Amino acid sequence: MILAWRHLPRTLHQKTSSPRTPKTCLSPSLGTFWRSVTKLGLHTKPRMPPYDFTPERYQSLPYKRVLEIHEQHLSPVFTAYFPKPLLLHQGHMQWLFDYEGNRYLDFFSGIVTVSVGHCHPKVNAVAQKQLGLLWHVSAFFFHPASYEYAEKLSSLLPEPLKVIFLVNSGSEANDLAMLMARAHTKNADIISFRGAYHGCSPYTLGLSNVGAFKTTLPSGISCQSTMCPDVFRGPWGGSHCRDSPVQTIRKCSCAPDCCQAKDQYIEQFKDTLNTSVAKSIAGFFAEPIQGVNGFVQYPQGFLKEAFELVRERGGVCIADEVQTGFGRLGSHFWGFQTHGVLPDIVTMAKGIGNGFPMAAVVTTPEIAKSLAKSVLHFTTFGGNPMACAIGKAVLEVIKEENLQENSQEVGTYMLLKFAKLRDEFEIIGDVRGKGLMMGIEMVRDKVSRQPLPHAEINQIHEDCRHMGLIIGRGGIFSQTFRVAPPMCISKAEVDFAVEVFRSAVIRHMERRTK
Ligand code: PMP
Numbered sequence: 406m407i408l409a410w411r412h413l414p415r416t417l418h419q420k421t422s423s424p425r426t427p428k429t430c431l432s433p434s435l436g437t438f439w440r441s442v443t444k445l446g447l448h449t450k451p452r453m454p455p456y457d458f459t460p461e462r463y464q465s466l467p468y469k470r471v472l473e474i475h476e477q478h479l480s481p482v483f484t485a486y487f488p489k490p491l492l493l494h495q496g497h498m499q500w501l502f503d504y505e506g507n508r509y510l511d512f513f514s515g516i517v518t519v520s521v522g523h524c525h526p527k528v529n530a531v532a533q534k535q536l537g538l539l540w541h542v543s544a545f546f547f548h549p550a551s552y553e554y555a556e557k558l559s560s561l562l563p564e565p566l567k568v569i570f571l572v573n574s575g576s577e578a579n580d581l582a583m584l585m586a587r588a589h590t591k592n593a594d595i596i597s598f599r600g601a602y603h604g605c606s607p608y609t610l611g612l613s614n615v616g617a618f619k620t621t622l623p624s625g626i627s628c629q630s631t632m633c634p635d636v637f638r639g640p641w642g643g644s645h646c647r648d649s650p651v652q653t654i655r656k657c658s659c660a661p662d663c664c665q666a667k668d669q670y671i672e673q674f675k676d677t678l679n680t681s682v683a684k685s686i687a688g689f690f691a692e693p694i695q696g697v698n699g700f701v702q703y704p705q706g707f708l709k710e711a712f713e714l715v716r717e718r719g720g721v722c723i724a725d726e727v728q729t730g731f732g733r734l735g736s737h738f739w740g741f742q743t744h745g746v747l748p749d750i751v752t753m754a755k756g757i758g759n760g761f762p763m764a765a766v767v768t769t770p771e772i773a774k775s776l777a778k779s780v781l782h783f784t785t786f787g788g789n790p791m792a793c794a795i796g797k798a799v800l801e802v803i804k805e806e807n808l809q810e811n812s813q814e815v816g817t818y819m820l821l822k823f824a825k826l827r828d829e830f831e832i833i834g835d836v837r838g839k840g841l842m843m844g845i846e847m848v849r850d851k852v853s854r855q856p857l858p859h860a861e862i863n864q865i866h867e868d869c870r871h872m873g874l875i876i877g878r879g880g881i882f883s884q885t886f887r888v889a890p891p892m893c894i895s896k897a898e899v900d901f902a903v904e905v906f907r908s909a910v911i912r913h914m915e916r917r918t919k
Contacts, residue, residue: 450872451904453508454897460495460502468492468504486878487867496523499891499898501875509870510890512902513877517696517728517842517889520756521802528759531798532791539790544783550793557800558765561738566751568773570766571788575727575754576604578764579690581782582750583608585768586688586721589775593627594682596715597690600633600881602697603725612690615697615881627687631677633695634670634703637835637846638854641666646704648743650817651824651836654851667704674711678718686720688749693740696728699885700844702837708744721749721772727764728842731756732803733892735813735840743839759799763792808892816840819888819899826903830910832857841894844879845886845906856884861913868909874902 466474471492485491491509495502499522501509511523521528535550542548555569572578587593595612597603603612610618611625636642636653643657646666659665678686691708695701712722729740730753737743741751749772754764764787776782786792803809820836820843827833827845834848847857847865856862862884869876877887886906890898 451901451908453510453873454895454901456497456500456508458497458500460497460506460508463494463504463506465494465504487870491870491875498522498525499894507873509873509875510898510901511875512888512890512894513875514756514889514891515760516755516877517733517887518755519760519891520731520733521759521799521806521808522891522893523760525759525798525802527802527805528795528798531794532761535791535794541786541789541791543785544788548790548793550790550797551788554788554793554797557797558767561800562751562767563747565769565771566748566767568768568770570768570773570782571792572764572766572784573762573786573792574604574764575725575752576606576609577784577787578727578752578754578766579603579612579723579725580606580608581766582690582723582752582768583612583688584780584782585750585766585772585776586723588779589721589772590685590687590719592683592685592687592719594629594686594720595627595688595690596629596631596677596682596686596720598633598692598695599630600635600695600698600701601630601690601692601725602695603690603692613697629677629681631681632670632673633698633701634667634673634707635698635701636666636704637701637837639666639670641669642704647702647837648705649702649837649839650820651827651838653835653837654827664704664706667707667710670704670707671710671714674714678714682718684718686715686718688721688723689715690723690725692725692727693729693744694734694839694842696887697879698881699846699879700838700842700887700889702839703744705744708741708746712746712748722746723750723752724748725752727752727754728756728889731799732809733812733841733889735809735816738809757799758792758795761792761795763796803892806893811894812840812892815894815896815899816843818896819843819902822899822903823888823906826907826910829907830914832910832913838888841888841890841892843888845888846880847884847886856880856882859883862886864916865909865913868912869905872905872908874905876902876906 492504493501494504499511501511559567597612599614601614603609611628614630636646642653642655643666644652646664715722724741726740732738734740741748750768752766823836827836831850832847834854835846837844847862849855879885879887
């Protein structure tokens with residue numbers, strides 16, 4: 406009998422899901438069943454939603470030559486995903502096309518950067534108009550684009566966050582924020598979370614606490630790390646700690662208005678203040694949701710208390726909105742607002758320019774004055790006419806196309822759908838996030854929460870790509886899939902992504918039983 410894949414009873418997939426039997430260990434009879442399914446070739450690729458767009462024909466270097474040039478002339482730190490790296494050629498909104506014309510649904514947005522869609526028509530038109538007008542003058546001269554942009558961006562921030570410094574990258578923004586914190590407080594020590602990534606410049610390397618980025622050379626003077634309040638992987642966490650439609654699988658007995666995990670993590674934070682920094686500190690950096698570490702969320706209320714403790718020590722609080730800003734989290738435009746806190750400095754990059762290199766630091770007039778008193782800050786390209794025109798168009802598109810609302814609606818839909826997969830499969834340990842920022846943490850099993858081995862995650866990642874879905878990776882062990890599509894995606898595209906991911910996990914289970 407030939408069964409069409411779509412007719413396979415869902416309960417068959419769930420049969421192995423009793424809490425005592427790890428779902429990845431199929432019973433022998435079920436194993437035979439999966440094998441016969443594979444032999445019959447019933448793994449049809451999930452069907453991509455249609456898209457009416459024809460990419461241009463690829464006419465550049467042959468793939469083999471690209472690999473040769475990469476090896477001979479480009480940075481030897483080879484970071485590309487997949488053993489056969491993707492050579493992408495064109496993008497349109499949430500879709501990417503490779504050199505062979507294959508279409509992919511982009512659920513990573515070039516590391517959470519393409520906020521409103523690849524080559525968005527309005528942003529493209531504005532960029533082309535500005536290209537014909539004026540590219541560059543430097544900060545020694547005025548041009549209208551930067552004033553129009555500064556006015557628009559500042560209107561989106563609460564008082565007293567009204568002074569804007571335009572720079573070129575997230576690292577540069579955080580470098581400047583460090584300098585501001587130190588110039589303003591006249592203190593040196595800065596605290597950031599373990600697992601945080603705030604940049605790769607020599608200065609910000611001190612804040613980035615991801616082992617792979619740490620160097621054996623002296624760096625990170627007066628930077629101290631503190632425990633990340635990770636309610637899934639960390640020592641404490643329960644069933645209603647985080648601000649997300651999906652909670653962890655961990656249980657707790659906290660009443661809805663109290664969170665013991667938060668209290669425990671705050672004790673750790675106090676411990677850092679008491680043991681590892683001077684009595685007076687310069688500041689504390691936090692991403693509202695940790696990006697590179699796999700979209701890790703802290704317990705609600707943690708940042709509020711931590712900010713108070715930092716201010717008691719004379720420090721300023723810096724929100725790194727490089728990944729979380731510009732409406733991606735749905736409920737609010739900025740990630741810090743989801744924690745009910747008001748930072749002293751906000752840094753932003755990535756989604757700010759939809760892929761155009763630009764970044765910003767926003768602070769209070771008081772802190773800006775302290776910086777001006779202590780140093781002349783200058784950048785040649787920061788706030789150039791192209792960046793400002795594009796940045797303004799991005800803000801307009803977010804508003805005109807209701808992309809923050811779309812992030813909320815489609816993001817919540819996506820989180821709840823993936824949460825069902827987490828309940829179905831033992832190796833999906835956690836699904837978390839807010840809006841269109843979702844982490845899927847892969848584990849050996851839900852009891853140990855140990856990361857799924859690298860090679861196994863790589864294969865799932867690769868299978869998704871072969872079925873036309875691009876997702877990212879994160880976490881110290883690269884154990885978490887990062888999902889952050891352009892904010893224009895629809896529920897139909899989420900349905901496709903869920904089907905692809907589910908098929909990839911099922912294939913993984915089959916490989917294990919072979
Ligand atoms: N902060 C965060 C939260 C980031 O994710 C990144 C980049 N991944 C940076 C800062 C640094 O940005 P850039 O790569 O533009 O220097």
